[in-house]
Amino acid sequence: MAEKIELEWVFGHSEEIVSREIEGEVIIVPLTSGIGDLEDELFTLNETGRAIWLRLDGEKKLVDIAAELGQEFDAPAETIEEDVKGLVSELLKRRMVVRKK
Amino acid sequence: MTVVRPEIHVRKGGEKRLAAEAFSGLVSDILSRGKKVRFKAAGGSMSPFVKDGDIVSISPLKSGKPRLGDVVGFINPASSGLALHRLVGETSRGYLIRGDNSLEPDGEIDGRRILGRMTSIERDGRKMKMERYPQRLLIALLSRAGFLRGVVSGLRKVFRRAGAK
Numbered sequence: 001m002a003e004k005i006e007l008e009w010v011f012g013h014s015e016e017i018v019s020r021e022i023e024g025e026v027i028i029v030p031l032t033s034g035i036g037d038l039e040d041e042l043f044t045l046n047e048t049g050r051a052i053w054l055r056l057d058g059e060k061k062l063v064d065i066a067a068e069l070g071q072e073f074d075a076p077a078e079t080i081e082e083d084v085k086g087l088v089s090e091l092l093k094r095r096m097v098v099r100k101k
Numbered sequence: 102m103t104v105v106r107p108e109i110h111v112r113k114g115g116e117k118r119l120a121a122e123a124f125s126g127l128v129s130d131i132l133s134r135g136k137k138v139r140f141k142a143a144g145g146s147m148s149p150f151v152k153d154g155d156i157v158s159i160s161p162l163k164s165g166k167p168r169l170g171d172v173v174g175f176i177n178p179a180s181s182g183l184a185l186h187r188l189v190g191e192t193s194r195g196y197l198i199r200g201d202n203s204l205e206p207d208g209e210i211d212g213r214r215i216l217g218r219m220t221s222i223e224r225d226g227r228k229m230k231m232e233r234y235p236q237r238l239l240i241a242l243l244s245r246a247g248f249l250r251g252v253v254s255g256l257r258k259v260f261r262r263a264g265a266k
Contacts (some may be wrong), residue, residue, distance in 0.1 A: 008143055018130045022123040029127065036131030038124075038140040042112050049107035087107040094109070 003092060007066065007087040010101035012058025017096050019053070026050045043096070048073070058100040062088065072099050095097055119254065121182030125216075128183050132161045132217045142185060146200030147172065150232070150240075151185060156223040159185075159216065166212075170237025172219040175210055185219060187237075189245035201249050202238065213231065 013019060017037055019028045028043040029036045046051050051072065055065040066081045073080065091097040105227060124140075131138040140157045142151050151172065159174040167173050167188050174256065175198060177184040183205065192209055199206035210233035222229040232240065243249040 018127065018134060019134075020123070020127050022119060022126075022128060027119075027127065029131065031131070031134065031136050034136050035158070036127075036134075036136050036138045038127065038138065040113075040139075043113060044110045046108045046110070047106055049109055052107055067264050083107050087109070090109055 003089065003094075005062070005089050007081060007085070008061055009099055010058060010061055011056045011088055011092075011097045013056060014096050014098050015050040017048045021050075021054075024050075026053050030094075030096070043094070048083065049087055052084055053091075055092075056088070056097055061101075103116075121180055125176050125181065125183035128159070131175070131215050132159065132174075135161050137220070138217070147185060147187070148202045150201055151222060152224065153220070154224075155229075157185065158221055159218065160220040161217050162215065167196070167215055167218055168234070168237075170232075170234065170239075170241035174216045174219065175178070175207075176214045176216065177207060178210070178214065179207075183216070187241055187244055187247075189241045194210045196264050197245065201244050206245075221233040 017028050017029050018031060019026055021027075025068070026045045028045075029038065030041070030043075032040075052065060052067060055068065062084050063081070066077065066084045068086070069080050070077055078096075088097060128138050128140070135160050137160045139156060142155045142157045143153055145153055169188055169190070171188050172185060173184050173188050173196075174183055176182070184200075186198045186200045186203070186207055188196055189199050189206070195209040195211045196215065197206060197208075198210050219231075221231065238255065
């Protein structure tokens with residue numbers, strides 16, 4: 001079952017991945033069993049996902065990230081907050097982010 | 102403006118073609134974290150030891166220095182892309198690197214451009230045997246002198262003729 005995510009929590013990128021922004025796209029490579037396997041699965045994020053990912057810096061609370069995104073995207077605050085929590089939950093499940101605070 | 106919900110997409114690595122500089126950046130990031138990197142080799146400059154389409158693994162240089170005969174992954178100054186060629190010598194200004202099947206050496210390469218050494222090859226789903234150190238040394242010496250290309254091409258002719266009989 002997916003963990004319930006709180007907006008007061010802070011997340012950062014996991015040590016178990018390498019990520020790089022390439023031509024405006026974020027590419028995430030899991031470091032499974034100590035190998036960065038470029039022939040196996042790679043992960044990419046869409047534009048909204050990228051905007052969230054780049055803000056998961058281990059310092060900002062999710063609520064602050066959602067507020068920043070509210071200025072960038074024309075959508076109700078509740079929708080953005082739910083979207084942020086939804087993506088973080090998915091990233092957490094894939095061990096791509098870790099909770100910092 | 103319609104807001105698209107955030108999504109994460111899974112792609113099979115081989116399907117994702119990255120620009121040369123982006124690919125070498127990703128490889129460099131992985132190796133600098135002390136992890137091994139696995140990818141499909143492209144081109145014939147290391148044939149027959151590494152063939153186009155082989156899956157190779159590069160490991161970080163734990164001892165700090167690559168050894169003569171090692172096949173190393175390095176950032177080619179000419180293309181800014183990753184190349185996989187053999188270390189055939191060392192000078193005061195850097196390392197001499199050359200593809201076993203290349204007409205010309207890559208020149209003197211600054212050690213900081215060398216990201217790691219090749220530690221495994223997979224071909225047609227099978228792990229290939231890597232040459233041992235004395236063999237690598239011999240190959241490096243032949244390659245440096247420019248003899249390897251001739252030897253390989255001669256051996257190919259012999260095998261082709263034997264196969265035709």
